[in-house]
Amino acid sequence: MKPSIPQGTRDLSPEVVRKRQYIFGTLRSIFELYGFQPLETPAMENLTTLTGKYGEEGDRLIFKILNNGLHEKSEADKNKLNAEWNNVLSRSYSSPVVTERALRYDLTIPFARYVVMHHHELALPFRRYQMQPVWRADRPQKGRYREFWQCDADVVGSTSLINEAELLCIYGQAFSRLAIPVAIKVNSRKLLQGLSEICGHPDKMTDITVALDKLDKIGWSGVANELQARGIDADGVARLEQVIQVFGTNSEKLQALVQIMATSEAGMQGITEITDTLSYYAQLADHNMAGDAQIVVDVSLARGLNYYTGIIVEVVCTHPDVKMGSIGGGGRYDDLTGLFGLKGLSGVGVSFGIDRIYDVLEELALFPQQLSAATKAIILNFGGENERYALDILRRCREAGIAAEIYPDAAKFDKQMKYANKRGIQYVLLPGDDERAAGRISVKNFTTGEQTLLDVADAISLLQQASATL
Amino acid sequence: MKPSIPQGTRDLSPEVVRKRQYIFGTLRSIFELYGFQPLETPAMENLTTLTGKYGEEGDRLIFKILNNGLHEKSEADKNKLNAEWNNVLSRSYSSPVVTERALRYDLTIPFARYVVMHHHELALPFRRYQMQPVWRADRPQKGRYREFWQCDADVVGSTSLINEAELLCIYGQAFSRLAIPVAIKVNSRKLLQGLSEICGHPDKMTDITVALDKLDKIGWSGVANELQARGIDADGVARLEQVIQVFGTNSEKLQALVQIMATSEAGMQGITEITDTLSYYAQLADHNMAGDAQIVVDVSLARGLNYYTGIIVEVVCTHPDVKMGSIGGGGRYDDLTGLFGLKGLSGVGVSFGIDRIYDVLEELALFPQQLSAATKAIILNFGGENERYALDILRRCREAGIAAEIYPDAAKFDKQMKYANKRGIQYVLLPGDDERAAGRISVKNFTTGEQTLLDVADAISLLQQASATL
Numbered sequence: 006m007k008p009s010i011p012q013g014t015r016d017l018s019p020e021v022v023r024k025r026q027y028i029f030g031t032l033r034s035i036f037e038l039y040g041f042q043p044l045e046t047p048a049m050e051n052l053t054t055l056t057g058k059y060g061e062e063g064d065r066l067i068f069k070i071l072n073n074g075l076h077e078k079s080e081a082d083k084n085k086l087n088a089e090w091n092n093v094l095s096r097s098y099s100s101p102v103v104t105e106r107a108l109r110y111d112l113t114i115p116f117a118r119y120v121v122m123h124h125h126e127l128a129l130p131f132r133r134y135q136m137q138p139v140w141r142a143d144r145p146q147k148g149r150y151r152e153f154w155q156c157d158a159d160v161v162g163s164t165s166l167i168n169e170a171e172l173l174c175i176y177g178q179a180f181s182r183l184a185i186p187v188a189i190k191v192n193s194r195k196l197l198q199g200l201s202e203i204c205g206h207p208d209k210m211t212d213i214t215v216a217l218d219k220l221d222k223i224g225w226s227g228v229a230n231e232l233q234a235r236g237i238d239a240d241g242v243a244r245l246e247q248v249i250q251v252f253g254t255n256s257e258k259l260q261a262l263v264q265i266m267a268t269s270e271a272g273m274q275g276i277t278e279i280t281d282t283l284s285y286y287a288q289l290a291d292h293n294m295a296g297d298a299q300i301v302v303d304v305s306l307a308r309g310l311n312y313y314t315g316i317i318v319e320v321v322c323t324h325p326d327v328k329m330g331s332i333g334g335g336g337r338y339d340d341l342t343g344l345f346g347l348k349g350l351s352g353v354g355v356s357f358g359i360d361r362i363y364d365v366l367e368e369l370a371l372f373p374q375q376l377s378a379a380t381k382a383i384i385l386n387f388g389g390e391n392e393r394y395a396l397d398i399l400r401r402c403r404e405a406g407i408a409a410e411i412y413p414d415a416a417k418f419d420k421q422m423k424y425a426n427k428r429g430i431q432y433v434l435l436p437g438d439d440e441r442a443a444g445r446i447s448v449k450n451f452t453t454g455e456q457t458l459l460d461v462a463d464a465i466s467l468l469q470q471a472s473a474t475l
Numbered sequence: 476m477k478p479s480i481p482q483g484t485r486d487l488s489p490e491v492v493r494k495r496q497y498i499f500g501t502l503r504s505i506f507e508l509y510g511f512q513p514l515e516t517p518a519m520e521n522l523t524t525l526t527g528k529y530g531e532e533g534d535r536l537i538f539k540i541l542n543n544g545l546h547e548k549s550e551a552d553k554n555k556l557n558a559e560w561n562n563v564l565s566r567s568y569s570s571p572v573v574t575e576r577a578l579r580y581d582l583t584i585p586f587a588r589y590v591v592m593h594h595h596e597l598a599l600p601f602r603r604y605q606m607q608p609v610w611r612a613d614r615p616q617k618g619r620y621r622e623f624w625q626c627d628a629d630v631v632g633s634t635s636l637i638n639e640a641e642l643l644c645i646y647g648q649a650f651s652r653l654a655i656p657v658a659i660k661v662n663s664r665k666l667l668q669g670l671s672e673i674c675g676h677p678d679k680m681t682d683i684t685v686a687l688d689k690l691d692k693i694g695w696s697g698v699a700n701e702l703q704a705r706g707i708d709a710d711g712v713a714r715l716e717q718v719i720q721v722f723g724t725n726s727e728k729l730q731a732l733v734q735i736m737a738t739s740e741a742g743m744q745g746i747t748e749i750t751d752t753l754s755y756y757a758q759l760a761d762h763n764m765a766g767d768a769q770i771v772v773d774v775s776l777a778r779g780l781n782y783y784t785g786i787i788v789e790v791v792c793t794h795p796d797v798k799m800g801s802i803g804g805g806g807r808y809d810d811l812t813g814l815f816g817l818k819g820l821s822g823v824g825v826s827f828g829i830d831r832i833y834d835v836l837e838e839l840a841l842f843p844q845q846l847s848a849a850t851k852a853i854i855l856n857f858g859g860e861n862e863r864y865a866l867d868i869l870r871r872c873r874e875a876g877i878a879a880e881i882y883p884d885a886a887k888f889d890k891q892m893k894y895a896n897k898r899g900i901q902y903v904l905l906p907g908d909d910e911r912a913a914g915r916i917s918v919k920n921f922t923t924g925e926q927t928l929l930d931v932a933d934a935i936s937l938l939q940q941a942s943a944t945l
Contacts, residue, residue, distance in 0.1 A: 007815075007816065008521075008524055008588045008591055008592060008815045009521060009524075009592070010516075010517055010519075010520065010521065010524075010588075010592075011517065011519045011520065011521055011575075011576050014517035014518075014519055015517060016514070016515070016516050016517065016589050016592075016593075017514065017515035017516075018514070018593075019512035019513050019514060019603065022512075022513040022514065022515050023513065026513070037849045037850075037878050038873050038876070038877075038878050038879075039873070039878075039880065040849075040850040040853075040878060040879065040880025042489035042492075042849070042850075043489050043492040043493065043496070044486070044487065044488070044489060044492065045486070045487040045492050046480075046486050046487075047480055047481065047484035047485060047486065047622050048484075048518060048578075048608060048610070048622060049480075049481045049484055049538075049610070049621075049622065050480065050481065051478075051479060051480065051481055054478055054479075065543065066543070068519075068540050068541075068543065069540070069541040069543070070538050070539070070540055070541065070578070071538075071539040071540065071541050071563065071573075071574050073535065073536070073538065073539070073612035074612075075563060075564055076563075076564060076565060076566035078564075083564060086564065087560075090557075090560050093541065093545060093546075094545055094546055094548075094553065094556065095546060096546035103541075104541050105481075106481050108518075108540070118478045118480075119486050121478055122478055122479070122480075122486075123486075123488075128894050128897035128898045129894070130883060130884075130894075132880070133489065138518060140518070140519070142543035142544075151519075152517050152518060152519065160883070163883045163884055164884070165883035165884045167866075167881060167883040168883050171883075285866070288863065288866040288867065288870065289866055289869065289870050290870070291870065291873060291874055292870070292874060293874055345477075345478045346477065379507045379510075379512070380507075380510040380512075383510075393758065396637075396755070396758040396759055397758065399759065400758065400759050400760070400761065400762070403508050403509070403761060404761055404762060404763055406508070407508075408507050408508050408509075408510060409508075409510065410509065410510025410602070411637060413600060413630070413633045413635035413637040413638050413641075414600075414633055414634070414635045424598050424599070424600075427598035428598045
């Protein structure tokens with residue numbers, strides 16, 4: 006009887022919603038400044054749109070929706086349904102009649118699906134941002150939910166590296182506005198390809214990528230072991246170590262890499278990509294941006310997803326108190342819409358990890374203070390004539406744009422004050438007999454504890470000023 | 476291979492998202508002005524939370540989510556699962572292992588569930604607003620979707636009619652700000668109870684309510700027939716006709732009803748409820764509100780849902796060109812949280828029909844013009860040195876807060892102009908050789924067709940002014 010919510014889901018309380026709106030609002034304003042347009046896709050997709058796009062493990066984590074029309078099927082159909090049901094019990098979801106729909110698993114595949122369905126009417130290049138929840142049947146654990154929000158910005162239909170640079174600008178400006186100190190790591194898949202070539206294993210790019218991806222976690226010696234286990238010979242490992250040990254400024258790194266990569270065409274292309282992207286970034290980055298977002302060329306950056314083909318990026322918080330993985334990432338993919346039969350459209354995009362960004366802002370106490378209570382003033386209710394007096398003041402507050410409320414019942418004073426306190430409302434207005442007789446109002450400031458008797462018009466001015474400083 | 480989306484769902488294009496954000500933003504600002512707080516609940520609820528709350532038909536229309544862990548069940552469990560599966564095929568969803576979760580069907584039940592789970596920590600009365608999608612497996616048809624948005628504002632934990640009045644104010648102010656002319660119909664369930672008493676059938680309130688609900692559609696003669704079919708005798712029907720034919724201003728109607736209802740205690744209570752609510756409304760309604768929202772006492776207003784116990788309201792658009800059912804409705808319910816074991820909490824709430832409001836705004840061309848394209852300026856890309864010059868201007872635009880973009884490739888002039896046109900961007904900036912040599916920029920206004928050569932600083936001022944008038 007006692008109600009609960011499904012494992013891995015959350016109710017978002019008013020305070021949490023307001024904090025999230027602050028994040029979403031900040032990102033939205035930057036996306037719009039850069040000419041990106043909002044898109045929203047349905048929570049449900051056809052199951053066939055999603056299966057086969059996220060790997061075998063991904064397929065299992067997709068939430069499938071039961072077809073509500075099953076009972077309408079004929080007897081003949083029912084044999085088929087029962088066969089499918091047995092597939093479901095044995096973990097196969099290949100035949101989608103029982104579950105023809107599923108919940109959105111990420112924002113990228115629905116975006117690709119949208120572009121394919123609408124490319125005739127879209128003005129290309131199409132820049133879109135999307136901020137919506139996704140659902141995954143992962144085992145819930147601290148910081149990992151079955152319903153969580155993604156926030157993506159992508160450009161499709163242009164190969165210009167200006168797009169990469171603009172996405173770096175968006176990252177820089179977003180985290181600067183949120184006051185989170187970050188490093189934005191940049192690499193190129195082509196450079197990773199080059200790595201596999203110069204160490205003599207051009208076919209082992211994936212193995213090398215997977216191993217390098219663990220550098221932060223297991224250090225170079227761990228990576229070296231894994232590389233050997235994956236069939237890279239000692240010479241190759243030594244070559245890779247040389248690359249990993251390139252230090253210095255970005256341009257020093259790039260100069261050193263030019264030497265190392267000289268024999269690899271792909272590697273040289275990767276270096277050019279990174280160089281050009283950084284040069285565009287230098288031209289486009291806001292000169293007035295508070296706190297430099299640090300762009301760091303990082304040859305060990307791999308990013309798991311196989312569909313990236315060019316520049317890849319990842320954002321990490323550099324504050325010493327914050328232990329947290331990446332809070333953003335992305336890259337260029339050359340053939341995303343090819344999954345749905347539309348070849349030759351290149352795309353590049355970045356993603357913001359909303360939940361992790363929330364946690365960082367919380368940990369560093371970076372949320373603006375005044376978000377937690379939108380209501381600026383509460384008017385207590387002393388009943389009868391005083392209630393009428395209170396309602397008149399309430400109306401005037403709202404007419405002046407002050408978010409205000411009245412305690413709706415003439416309850417005991419203590420109960421009303423307790424409510425005001427629990428809500429964290431800054432100003433309490435007390436319209437008692439004396440105040441009413443004098444056409445005035447007592448205003449108590451909960452922050453300072455101070456209480457003053459004011460003309461109603463003066464009280465409203467005061468609250469208006471307090472609202473404006475929000 | 477050609478991708479599609481599930482029946483009854485929609486992709487929301489940038490233009491549509493912006494228009495919807497305008498509606499949501501307008502409503503949010505009014506909710507906050509009235510001291511309501513945002514709440515969000517998960518898309519998934521436990522199936523047991525939802526079943527039995529929406530009637531038998533409702534149970535069938537709930538989207539059930541397949542339990543992804545079915546394959547982990549033991550052999551013994553599988554017999555149980557197969558039995559449940561047969562239930563599913565025969566349209567019964569009572570046993571929730573196969574489908575232990577389901578998609579949110581409305582916002583009211585999750586709100587009640589939230590209040591019950593959190594009432595120890597909540598400051599009561601709790602005023603919340605919630606704007607989220609819900610899902611129903613209804614047969615899709617024009618204007619009816621399987622995924623659609625609800626927007627509710629409720630107060631729980633207070634019986635004061637000030638709450639009813641504030642919700643009427645919110646309706647009035649919202650539709651006034653959206654510029655939709657509306658009538659807000661008000662009735663009381665107690666008055667409907669009174670009707671059944673004065674016509675001699677105190678046990679037939681539901682029958683009378685159901686019949687009266689059709690007055691707009693089938694007229695009085697139709698309603699009279701249905702009343703007789705439902706067992707109301709000729710005397711009773713005559714009594715009801717007398718009530719329906721009460722015309723005039725709200726206070727004239729209420730005076731006439733006092734005569735008619737004199738013998739019914741419930742009826743008199745209903746009249747008092749309405750009178751007091753209107754009196755509170757008169758005190759609280761914004762004096763500066765553009766265009767009067769018309770409050771209309773309507774004894775034939777019934778509202779389908781059985782859980783209402785006091786004041787009920789419904790909003791209809793009164794513009795002669797708009798043929799549309801209600802675009803909002805709500806009322807008081809005395810025992811909503813009782814469904815989850817928490818007795819004695821009274822609530823009152825209203826709902827906004829977002830999709831219908833959208834359609835009305837579209838039909839009456841009431842959306843603000845400048846929503847359709849957020850990007851104010853596009854800078855064309857003539858490559859090489861001119862591209863560098865363009866990037867510098869682009870950065871300065873954004874630093875000045877102007878939403879701007881560059882065409883990322885040095886494509887043919889016509890292609891770039893076509894893109895700008897298709898996007899509906901108002902200003903096109905042309906940084907060619909001559910402009911660059913002179914440190915100036917040509918600015919083409921797509922609305923007027925005019926093209927002028929300006930100093931870059933002047934161009935930015937112009938665009939800044941154009942952005943400010945948004």
